[in-house]
Structure formats: C-alpha cells, structure tokens
Amino acid sequence: MPEFVKRALLDKGLMGAYDERPPYQRDDYLLWINDAKRQATKQRRLRQMLDELETGGVYMNMKHPTSRKR
Numbered sequence: 226m227p228e229f230v231k232r233a234l235l236d237k238g239l240m241g242a243y244d245e246r247p248p249y250q251r252d253d254y255l256l257w258i259n260d261a262k263r264q265a266t267k268q269r270r271l272r273q274m275l276d277e278l279e280t281g282g283v284y285m286n287m288k289h290p291t292s293r294k295r
Contacts, residue, residue: 226255233271234278242278250284257285 234240243251254274261267277283 227259229267230255230258230271233275237275237279239275239278242281246278246284253285 231240234243243254246254258267258270258274261270273286277285283289
C-alpha cells in the first residue's frame, strides 16, 4: 500500500473499513489509484475510495449492499 493511501486511511479513521472489505476490493482500489498517471487523478480516486468507505454500501461508484456499514 502506498504511504499516501495509508496516511489518508489513518487520518480519516477508515483503516478498519478498508480492512473489512474483501481482498479483491482492496486490491482493485489500490491498483486503480496507482494506475493514474497524474497526481490530481490519484488524489481524486483516493477521495472517491475514502468517501465510499465512509458511506458504505458503495464499491467503485456502484451500489454494493454487502459493503454497507454495520
């Protein structure tokens, strides 16, 4: 996990929500964020991941009921 992603998860208190997601989702998020060439795009994707973890029930901008917060 890149340090900037880890720091953002820790700063927002979302590491637990990230760890609760299935491995394929965690991998998808990291690959998707790191695949961006521009830093601005990486930051936008990171914000989306953080928003989805905070909200729950969403995965990659799609409804995902099994990911909702408990």
